[in-house]
Structures are given as structure tokens and as C-alpha cells.
Amino acid sequence: MNINRFPLRAGYAARAFMNNNRVATIAERVESLNGLAPAEAGRILSRMPQDYAVNILDRPELRNAPAILALMDSTDSARLLHGMSNDRVADVLLELDVDDRVRLFSSLEEPVRVAIQHLMGYPPRTAGSIMTTEFVSVPDDWTVAQTLDHVRQVERSRETVYAIYVLDHNSGALMHVVTLRRLITGEPDASILSVAQKGLPVSANPLMKQEDVARLIRKHDLLALPVVDDHGMVLGIVTVDDVIDTMIADTTEAAQKFGGMEALGKPYMKIGFSGMIRKRAGWLCALFLGEMLTASAMQHFEGELEKAVVLTLFIPLIMSSGGNSGSQATSLIIRALAVGELKLSDWWRVLLRELPTGVVLGAILGLVGMIRVIFWQTAGLYDYGPHWQLVGLTVFAALVGIVTFGSMSGSMLPFLLQKLRLDPATASAPFVATLVDVTGLVIYFSVALLILSGTLL
Incomplete structure (x- = not known):
């Protein structure tokens, strides 16, 4: 309809x-x-x-x-x-x-x-900011029958009835949690404690980050997580649907930032034209200014380009490979930081892991590039000149250096941003690609000077 x-x-x-x-x-x-x-x-x-x-x-x-x-x-x-x-x-x-x-x-x-x-x-993105104060709680001296009657009376005004929180009848502090399944299978005249879960209940403090709340809910397979103060008093609960809603919103925001723009904050079709321009123009200008450094780098090596025009043929190949490797590393590290697989103190472990990874990946791409030069030359598809072997070696060595640098810089940038208390998602793929483009050109022409000096240069 x-x-x-x-x-x-x-x-x-x-x-x-x-x-x-x-x-x-x-x-x-x-x-x-x-x-x-x-x-x-x-x-x-x-x-x-x-x-x-x-x-x-x-x-x-x-x-x-x-x-x-x-x-x-x-x-x-x-x-x-x-x-x-x-x-x-x-x-x-x-x-x-x-x-x-x-x-x-x-x-x-x-x-x-x-x-x-x-x-x-409560501050945004904390347990207190996403909790609800409408939950079911009963004192520890009630029976199963009393608790069931209470649930029937209040269920329409509560966020969930699948978890009932048992409080100390004197202090009001949280003691136990009773699931609805255990409650309806208990003997009516039995104490509510007879169907309570054993051990201390899992809980969060109101200032806990919502990402940590999500991990607790996932780890313990909960439908709701109680939020308690320093004295064990229940302030509210965070339900699994609240966590899903907030994480979806965060994922959307992170995806937009990772695409090289400011988070929209609204559905795509709801944001106005001027708002869309404001959200996208700033990042595009910043990336454009960064790419202008690429032109400066090429101007610096203008003499080398005039002597060996053949080097310009591989500039798109060199730049894209470095940017791609950096974007790959950035994506992996941002995700690992977001889900708690990595902590800020793990940066050195990541560095030691990405260094050999970048070398091997660069060697693979360099070998492919070198084979391409050899095949084109021997098949007569293109003439790279009398020193084509050195040109192929230059491509190989440059790709090893650039891909290694791209992997290391792409993996370290999220750690740096987190250390500065910035959102690692702002280490977007376009931003990393721009950074690696500039440095990639410097690496490429430096390698070319080293290998082709005395021949083409």
C-alpha cells in the first residue's frame, strides 16, 4: 500500500x-x-x-x-x-x-x-549513551512465582524480559541474572536464586566504549548487558539490537571516511546538494593538493625524464602498485583495530610483519613487470632501447621498494592516527594512495639513477 x-x-x-x-x-x-x-x-x-x-x-x-x-x-x-x-x-x-x-x-x-x-x-559512543533504563529487576528474596507475576505486569513497558536482574534486597546492588528460559522452568515456590546463573554477572561501566560493549555481548552470547556504577547498582542495560544499530551507524560512517570524504551523518537521499558539496569538497581539495606534490616530484626529475623518456611509460604502473599495497595494508589494520585484534602497543609487531610481506609482494610484482619488459622487447611489440635489460631491472627494483614502503606506511598510519586520538578510518584509501604516489616517484627515479647512471642517464 x-x-x-x-x-x-x-x-x-x-x-x-x-x-x-x-x-x-x-x-x-x-x-x-x-x-x-x-x-x-x-x-x-x-x-x-x-x-x-x-x-x-x-x-x-x-x-x-x-x-x-x-x-x-x-x-x-x-x-x-x-x-x-x-x-x-x-x-x-x-x-x-x-x-x-x-x-x-x-x-x-x-x-x-x-x-x-x-x-x-553520558559521552557519545559509550555504554551509558546507548543503554536503556527500562529493564526487569527483582529482589533476591522473591520466589519464582512472584517474579513471573512481575514480568507479566511490566513486560509491555520494558525493553526486554529475556534477562531478569536479581538485586540485593538491602543494598539494591546487582547479584545475579536469571534468563527467561530458566525462570519459566523453575518451581513456583522456589527462591529466585535457585534459577539464577552461577557466578558474578557480566557487566559494563557507563563509560565503557561501545565497541567494548559489543565485544562483551558477543563473547558471552548475551541478549542484554547490565550497566552498573562503582557500587554495583544497575543504571540500565544495553540490548543486542542497540549495539547492532550503533555499530551499523559506525560502519557506515567509517566506510564513508575510508572512501575519502567526511561522514554524511544522514541517508544519501536525505542530504541536500550544498551539504553534499561541503562533505566532499574539503577532502577532494586536500587530496588534490597532495597530488600536486606528485607534479613537483616529476619536475625535480625533469632532466632524467628528458634523457630517458622510456621511464615515463612505467610511472602509472609504479604509482598504482604502491597505492594498492598501501590501501590493502590500511584496510587490514583498521579492521583489526576496530574488532580488537590489535592494540596500539602492537605497532612494532605489525611493522616486523609488514616489512617482509612488502618485500615479497614487491618482488612478485617486480618479477611480473620485468617479464613484461622482456616479452615486449623480444616479441617486437615495443623497443625499450639498447639497455632494455637495465630498464627491466629498474622496474623490478623500484616495485620492490615502492610496494614495501606502501605496505609499511599503510599499516603504520592507522596506529599514528589512533595515537593522536584521531579516527583511524580517516586513513582512507585515497589518502594513503596520495602519500605513496609522491614517495613512489622519488623511489622510482632514485632507483633509476642508481641503475641507469652512465647508460641512459
Whole structure:
């Protein structure tokens, strides 16, 4: 059904539409309308049953939720905000301008305002910034039956009921975790501790990086990870779907940076023309200025080029090989740093590994290039002159040096950026290629001077 033809005056049609579509699909269709008319999308949501509208607004796929809520009637926006999860409300409010944020924030009830203000105070990309405060917890002196009754009462207002957190009935500190599967198989009159997992529960502190949170969830195969303070009090939980959402966003941002541009921050079709120019022009200008050094390097070796024009034939081959090897190494190291396979202190191990790797890869490419010179010369396809053997040797030696340099510089650049507290993803393939292009020319002509001096040069 085309949402653009959604009948605003027909409540029964809204209900039928909702009943026949998955929430994620509806969110995507509403999003397609948001870019054109957020106010109209707000009218559609305000006429839907509240549970359905809240489910849609809770979906991260609905990227225009802040604009929609800002344009809605205050009564409707307050009603929907109260039904949304606290972490989603915090994310929405942070995207609004100050006036709209204050207006919507003031419409919330006091307990909700306190919880959301607490969430908004954590730094971005930390466990506290992506956690939700809506979880199921019970004291350690309850029975299985009491816990089940509690789950039935609160399940609609909780992010997940698959993990129940058992707290000390005196201090309120986290003691154990009970899975829903263990809970429903326990004896009703038995203590909740009888079905709790053994040992201390896995937890995170609110300032833990979200990448480390993802690793903990993956390592221990969790659906949710409790976030606790220094006293063991549960502040909230991070669910696996929250981690997936944030990691997808981070992956998208990293991919855009790795392509040699600033992260868009919005879907491709939602960013304006001027915004697209601003995001891309800066990096292109920086890369262009870097490539200008290539022209300077060639001007420096102008005399050698005039004496041995044959050397210019291999410049594209030399430059591309160095850039490709550097981009390969950069991609591998950025990925290894992102998933925790490497730490900053491992740079020397990587250097010792990339040095022989670059030499061998350069020798392979150099051998291929040398064979190409020999074949073209002997087959009569091209005449490289009386010293063609030395030309082939120059290509071989230059490729060994350039590919080795490309591999080493490409692998070390992410470590350098991380040491400077910059995002390693900014070591994009175009950036590395530009760096290796300039140095590759210097290596190429230096090798040529060394081998061809007294003959062609």
C-alpha cells in the first residue's frame, strides 16, 4: 500500500494498515514521506493507535522522528514521548534544536525527565549513551512465582524480559541474572536464586566504549548487558539490537571516511546538494593538493625524464602498485583495530610483519613487470632501447621498494592516527594512495639513477 495515499480521516484504515505490515517496514515507508512533509507524517502518526505509533517512533529506521515530533501538536507529542523507550527519547531530543528540545523535555513527567536527563549526560559512543533504563529487576528474596507475576505486569513497558536482574534486597546492588528460559522452568515456590546463573554477572561501566560493549555481548552470547556504577547498582542495560544499530551507524560512517570524504551523518537521499558539496569538497581539495606534490616530484626529475623518456611509460604502473599495497595494508589494520585484534602497543609487531610481506609482494610484482619488459622487447611489440635489460631491472627494483614502503606506511598510519586520538578510518584509501604516489616517484627515479647512471642517464 502506498503510504502517500494513506487516508488521514479514516481511523479504521490506519488500524488495518498497521495490522497488515511489520513495524520495521512501516517505519521505512513513513521515513520516505518524512523528507517531503514531516508535518503530514506527524498527522498520520497522531491518528494511529498509540501502541503502533510508539513502536514506529521507537525504530531507529525512522530517522526523521525528531522533525516529526517537533511539528506535532504538544499534546500528541507528549503522549507519544511518554510511550517511547527512554534511550530513544534521549536520542531524539539530542537531535533537536534547543527551543524544541526544551519544549518537548518540559512536557515529560518528572521521573521520566530525570531518567532521560541522566542518559543525555553520558559521552557519545559509550555504554551509558546507548543503554536503556527500562529493564526487569527483582529482589533476591522473591520466589519464582512472584517474579513471573512481575514480568507479566511490566513486560509491555520494558525493553526486554529475556534477562531478569536479581538485586540485593538491602543494598539494591546487582547479584545475579536469571534468563527467561530458566525462570519459566523453575518451581513456583522456589527462591529466585535457585534459577539464577552461577557466578558474578557480566557487566559494563557507563563509560565503557561501545565497541567494548559489543565485544562483551558477543563473547558471552548475551541478549542484554547490565550497566552498573562503582557500587554495583544497575543504571540500565544495553540490548543486542542497540549495539547492532550503533555499530551499523559506525560502519557506515567509517566506510564513508575510508572512501575519502567526511561522514554524511544522514541517508544519501536525505542530504541536500550544498551539504553534499561541503562533505566532499574539503577532502577532494586536500587530496588534490597532495597530488600536486606528485607534479613537483616529476619536475625535480625533469632532466632524467628528458634523457630517458622510456621511464615515463612505467610511472602509472609504479604509482598504482604502491597505492594498492598501501590501501590493502590500511584496510587490514583498521579492521583489526576496530574488532580488537590489535592494540596500539602492537605497532612494532605489525611493522616486523609488514616489512617482509612488502618485500615479497614487491618482488612478485617486480618479477611480473620485468617479464613484461622482456616479452615486449623480444616479441617486437615495443623497443625499450639498447639497455632494455637495465630498464627491466629498474622496474623490478623500484616495485620492490615502492610496494614495501606502501605496505609499511599503510599499516603504520592507522596506529599514528589512533595515537593522536584521531579516527583511524580517516586513513582512507585515497589518502594513503596520495602519500605513496609522491614517495613512489622519488623511489622510482632514485632507483633509476642508481641503475641507469652512465647508460641512459
